[in-house]
Amino acid sequence: MVKAPAVRIRGLVKRYREVEAVRGIDLDVAPGETFGFLGPNGAGKSTTINILCTLVAATSGSAHVAGFDVDTERDAVRRHIGLVFQDPTLDAYLTGEQNLRFHGELYGVDRSTAASRREEMLRMVGLWERRGDPVQTYSGGMRRRLEIARGLLHSPRVLFLDEPTIGLDPQTRASIWNYIGELRDREDVTVFVTTHYMDEAEHCDRIAIMNEGRMVALDTPDRLKAAVGKDRVQIVTEDDEASIATLREDFGLDTATHEGMVTIRVPDGAGFVPRLFAELGVPIRSVTVTRPSLDDVFLAHTGSTIRDAERVERPASPILAALARGR
């Protein structure tokens, strides 16, 4: 059976007065996929997600989520998506279970199954024992897990996670990704996630990178890395100058010196090392082979590493700006 795409975007444009935040993007996300959505701040990520979640109207183009038009079938889209925002949206005075119950009522979850569904979700994120405690007694990681449980309570077809691990410690981040992996297996849900952590993007089936309102890359993490190119081989030798000369003349390779090490870029770094030992003719003290990382991918497509990009003040989306003004 061929299923309709979970997310289908065609020619999407969003203009805020003179600023064009999204400049015509097309995208299909398959059902069941875990899809990573990356880009520097101000790239149009948040705007795109807000359009998909029916929080912002597009200027032109179309978007369908779970088969429903975000423009004309707002409530149908909302019933079939789960949202976990970057900022907390829990009532800290209510207990964990009361938060879920409230959500179930608002989303019209069938009364006969609501209680068992709440239990299932709370158990999945490991909060069943704490269900009766007010949320204000929860840690940051527990709150985030509760938000994920809540986002899934009404069995959405697509779960949007906006920076699900931001501000959490590495252990908690890892556990959140365990839950995300688990829920994909159990819930048959499409996960649409934005993150600033490149190592986390590795968990995704496919990744899109947005830059300046356009989609500049779209593929699996492995293929994106392969496309960026070559592995990096760094060596320390007895005589670096002689090595550089040999590499240039006999191997035909350009070299560069980084951090006191001779650096070469080759397609297959691991396979290159034996030849290097056999043919260099200069004793080698150490060798490091580095595969391209998603950071390199990001750099290649946006001209900046994600950490550099983070330092740039973002022209935020109106919703986020309005929320920020509320602070």
Add this chain to the structure above:
Amino acid sequence: MSAMTDAQVAAVRVPTGGLGQEARAAFAVWQREMIRFAKDRARIVSSLVQPVLFLFVLGVGLSSIVTAGRGSVDFTTFLFPGVLALSVLFTAAFSGISMVWDREFGFLREMLVAPVSTTAILTGKCVGGATVATLQSLVLLALAGVVGVPYAPVMLLALVGLLFLMAFMITALGLVLAARIKQVQSAMPMVQLIITPLMFLSGALFPLSGLPTWLAVVTHLNPMTYAVEPMRAVVFDNLDVDPATRATLDPGIFWFGWPVPIWLQVILVVACSVALLGVAVARFARTE
């Protein structure tokens, strides 16, 4: 993979919406107000202190000098319906303005992204605020006998109904303010700024008879006046007073010499509530 997961998923059925779902969402919002009210004992106590002070301190303190036209009616008896109105005024205004805190802590977003209308959410909030305020005023209502107001069942029921209606209107007003106020720290001063004049210019604390022109004009423009006067009329219907005293203490509301009937006053309050709720819905739908 999909065959395996399809079998495992105990997906819940999500209905297609409609009026039933809107009502269910509004009820859930109401229920949350109840849960939070029950948990917040400090708020229950503190919101009762002010009306009790008004009734017994201001009332008793002034009754020795306020004698004009009072006849057999004690000043605290006169004040009673007004103080009932005050007791719901602040609680209801606070319920409405609490949306500012909901925004601050993000919960507003959880409510507004749900597949239900903003009207359903805000209606639930208004009914919740009105319920909380009315529940609190019951404590004060129980003191009726202390200030010489009989425990007439029909009167008490009418008062509860009128209090609920007024609280609904004030909660809606609080929501209108909350849509505009983004800063938590300016929320309470704003309540004071708006609610205190509403209170003083409503006839809750003084009779509407023999007012200077400017004060008469302002009180007649104040919707609170039309919420307070029916309560006073209901109480005075159950008191043993001579017509002259009643004409002084409870003269009713006149528009250019025409006595405004109680039912019309109630309709005005209902209309005002609906209008305020409409404004709040429009503002929240547009700005959030």
